[in-house]
Amino acid sequence: MSFSILAIVIYSHTGEQRVVPFHRHGLNIITGKSKTGKSAIIDIVDYCLGRGSYNVAEGAIRKKVAWFGLHLGKGSDEVFIARDNPGPGASTGSKVYFQRGDLENYPRLDVIAKNTTESSLKEFITRFAGISENEHRPQTGTRPPLEADIAHALWLCFQKQNTIASQDQLFHRMNEQFLPQALKDTLPFFLGAVDExxxxxxxxxxxxxxxxxxxxxxxxxxxxxxxxxxxxxxxxxxxxxxxxxxxxxxxxxxxxxxxxxxxxxQTSVEAPELVSDFGETIERLRGEQITIQGRLMELNQDIRAARAFLSDQTDYSREATEQRARLKSIEISKESRQRLNAPSVTPYWRRPCRKSKKSANR
Incomplete structure (x- = not known):
């Protein structure tokens, strides 16, 4: 799972080329003065290898460069990839140029034009690097299956200065959300712990x-x-x-x-007994049913009338009792008048004693 970067080619808006060649084998060291674009090389290579976002810092590169080119080699197979510079303030580009085969000279700016897509480029680079089809299936959680590709491999290849100096970050871009878990899922494949x-x-x-x-x-x-x-x-x-x-x-x-x-x-069943006057019987029973229903309605009406009468009697008794209590409180009820008009009766012990004639003669 490897290929070599043979050169970085930068195109200006006027068509001029700036080529930074590399040795196919061995260690390549790029030196230069400060503010000359050395730190942007990782972002340029990452962008040309299929990264969706364009992260080159604002400055002269975004203003002066029209296209970025990358010359790759793997054995006798060579590939040239170019992506457009979206310009100042932009986050990604939409144009991708792809050419495969021996390159005697790099293509001119007027020849470069979009002939593939970003997703197709990423798929090709993944297979060109020797990354076979794979899939990681999480045993827990709701994460979907993940396939290792060139983007995951580049986390193990790039090391920026601030990553090397960091005490909390070991690999490239591990300070971004969700990427540490993705690296954990794909690392066994890159280490060879999971084979085809x-x-x-x-x-x-x-x-x-x-x-x-x-x-x-x-x-x-x-x-x-x-x-x-x-x-x-x-x-x-x-x-x-x-x-x-x-x-x-x-x-x-x-x-x-x-x-x-x-x-x-298979059991034999006796023939059913037919009733000749079956229809007349039904009519007779229906007539009896209507008569019974009519009688039932009359009884229900009598019950409702009796209940209404009982309710009226109860209301009258309640009202009479209440009025009687009111009249009695001021002593003008019938009982009070009878008591006032009754003749006075002297108790027998207060009546004068009558003497008999016999006693008077004595």
């Missing part, structure tokens, strides 16, 4: 799980059909018990019920 055989087995596992799901669905459908059939058999047996063809203590416990029902089906 693992992914072949994972593919076989997917196929087996798919077949398992199909078998489970077929089994569930079969169970549903069996349950429907069992309900039908139960209804037939209950109907047979109602008409006396099957004894009340019979229970269907296994498949022998079908043979039993076959025997029951």
């Amino acid at each position: 055989s693992h992914f072949l087995l994972m593919g076989e596992l997917d196929e087996l799980q798919k077949k398992l799901r199909l078998l489970e669905a077929a089994e569930a459908k079969q169970i549903q059909v069996i349950e429907i059939s069992r309900n039908r058999v139960t209804r037939v047996i209950n109907e047979g018990k109602k008409v006396g063809l099957i004894s009340q203590d019979y229970q269907a416990v296994d498949d022998t019920v079908f043979a039993f029902l076959s025997v029951v089906a």
Whole structure:
């Protein structure tokens, strides 16, 4: 999983080229004065290798450069990639130029034009680097499966100055959200702890799980059909018990019920007895029903009238009692008048004693 950067090519707006060549093998060291663009090399290479965002610092490079080019080599295979400079204040570019084959001279600015997309470029660079198809499947959480590509590999290749000096950051861009977890997921693949055989087995596992799901669905459908059939058999047996063809203590416990029902089906049944005046009987019963319903309505009306009368009597008694209590409080009720008009009666012990004639003669 490797390739070499053979050169960085920078195009100005007037078509001039600035080429920074590298040795195919060995260590390449770039030196120069401060503020000459050395720190932007990592951002330029990262951008040309498929990164979505353009992170070159504001300054002369954003103003003077039209296209960035990258010459890659892997054995005898060579690739030239160029991406446009979106300009000051922009966050990404939309134009990608791709050329594969031996390069005697780098293409001129008037030849460079968009001929591929950013996603296609990223997919090609991933395969060009030797990164085979892979997939990490989290065992827990809600994270979707993740496939290692060239972007994950570059985290292990780039080291900016501030990353080297940091005490809390070991790899490139690990201070960005979600990237540390992505590195944890893809690192076993880059270290060789997970090889292609693992992914072949994972593919076989997917196929087996798919077949398992199909078998489970077929089994569930079969169970549903069996349950429907069992309900039908139960209804037939209950109907047979109602008409006396099957004894009340019979229970269907296994498949022998079908043979039993076959025997029951062959049992002869007497012809039904026909009633000649069946229609007249119905008419007579309907007439009796209407008469009974009319009588019932009359009784209900009598009950409602009795209840209304009882309610009125109760209201009258309550009102009379209340008025009587009011008159009694001021002593003008009937009982009070009778008491006032009654003659006075002298008690017998206060009456004068009458002497008999015999006593008077004495």
